[in-house]
Amino acid sequence: MTELEVAAQLRQINQGAPLCDEAPLFHIDSQGRWFYRGESLPDKFCRLFATILHLKPEGYLLMTPVETVRVEVAEFPFIINDYEEEEDGQFTLTSSIDTQFQVASRDAFVVDEAAISVSLARGLSAKLGRACYYRFIEQYLLNVDGDAK
Structure with missing residues (x-):
């Protein structure tokens, strides 16, 4: 099967x-x-x-x-405390309760004024925790001069 x-x-x-x-x-x-x-x-x-x-x-x-x-x-069912980008562009996310999720690419993340979130399976979503939020912005949204890309 x-x-x-x-x-x-x-x-x-x-x-x-x-x-x-x-x-x-x-x-x-x-x-x-x-x-x-x-x-x-x-x-x-x-x-x-x-x-x-x-x-x-x-x-x-x-x-x-x-x-x-x-x-x-209250807001999101999962808070992401860590993420790792794989060589193929996929991300492995680790939540505050130590569950892991896979997302296909950086395009899965939604950046808005209030949070950076990501859609997961079964209609669920997660929000990046504070440390991941700032790390994501620094890695993917700012250039070397600290300006928005």
Whole structure:
């Protein structure tokens, strides 16, 4: 079975899962910290739940074949604390909860006045943390004289 076939089957399974509760049980704050019913979650659980987090038209959801749970997200679900540009131009991003993401190129990053963000799989996005934000600007947006490219 190919990866596309497996992904199609998973999408089909997840589409029928009922919503557990209208109220969000999970919250991700503006610093990328995860909470369950107001209590902080250990990173190992955050990483686990991050694998099933989706952004759908009805909002952020944790989706399993059995149930769907709402997640309230203050700003972005992930804060990027480090990135590495590969020789082929792809980027490996590491989040504040130590999850890793791959993006195809520098074109995946969106620079605006408020933040530098990047689109991820399953409709999700991430924001560069403060250190990465300034590093990205210095590496890719300024010339050697410190002026905008």
